[in-house]
Amino acid sequence: MKIKDRYQWVLGYFSTHFPKAETELYYSNPFELLVAVILSAQCTDKRVNLITPPLFKAFPDAQSMSSADFDLLFPFIRSISYPNNKTKHLIGMSQMLLTQFGGEVPGTLEELQQLPGVGRKTANVILSVIYNQPTMAVDTHVYRVSRRIGLAAAADRTPLAVEKKLMRYIPKELVPLAHHWLILHGRYVCLARRPQCANCGLQQGCKFFEVNNNSLAKV
DNA sequence: ATCCCGAGGG
DNA sequence: CCCTCTGGAT
Structure with missing residues (x-):
């Protein structure tokens, strides 16, 4: 799958799984x-x-x-x-x-x-x-998930490299949503230690699932 | 023992 | 590039 098609597929999947994507941090200003x-x-x-x-x-x-x-x-x-x-x-x-x-x-x-x-x-x-700008904050979840599901390459070894790759392929108007989608997916499905691959619709082409298919299929 | 919406300093 | 800061959950 071409990189552009992969982004479209992944973003489409997220859009149907995380309808309400916003920060879970408590704040009022x-x-x-x-x-x-x-x-x-x-x-x-x-x-x-x-x-x-x-x-x-x-x-x-x-x-x-x-x-x-x-x-x-x-x-x-x-x-x-x-x-x-x-x-x-x-x-x-x-x-x-x-x-x-x-x-x-x-x-x-x-x-x-x-x-x-x-x-x-x-x-x-x-x-x-706060300022409604299309920026991609790369935290531990965005970094890990992007590399696993092929939005970033193995060669993208720093958060900044992943940020640039994501910004290159995600449409501006979707960047804020995509940011939260990646975090929510990392927090609740694509966990660092024990990813819930059985509950994930992005197995196809996922580097992590590819490598750990045998052990994780039973979870 | 590893991870969590990292940053600062050497 | 490396290291340190550091508590609580899994």
Whole structure:
């Protein structure tokens, strides 16, 4: 199957399996989403959603979070991965929002990546969800799933390489949906350790299924 | 033992 | 390129 046809087939499959594709992170404004995405590094959305409601109640905006004492903010972050780094990043990020960006979440990749704790992936999520731009944030799910089902090649060894490949072949208007489709498929079907191939309609041409056909067919 | 919507530093 | 940060679920 040609690469273009493969994309069309996969996107068509996703569109019928994930009708409502949106972020599962809890947030109610751009600042809260930025905080939530920073916290989501190497951590499940479900556990981020456990700590953000009390966090947002105690520190509702950049103003209050920028002046937060580390030891006062840390307990809210403590139960997820990298609490020290993330506490530091949230305070520094809030301070830079006030000093550099007028207290608003900026809307370009370059500006967002200047913020402490914000890399390319987090910046792309903000651009997509808040600013409605067709960006593809490549997280662990997008990276793994794209390579397994042949949207990216084995030679695409970095998240950036996968991002470029996806952006080349996915129609602009479908990019935001495709982003969430890949995440949902990775989270609930194409799991890293124990992919649910029996419940997947994308076995044909899947590199992972090809290699692990025997052991996984019985699951 | 491995993974989770990674980022920063060397 | 590498390494470190780091808690909870599976």
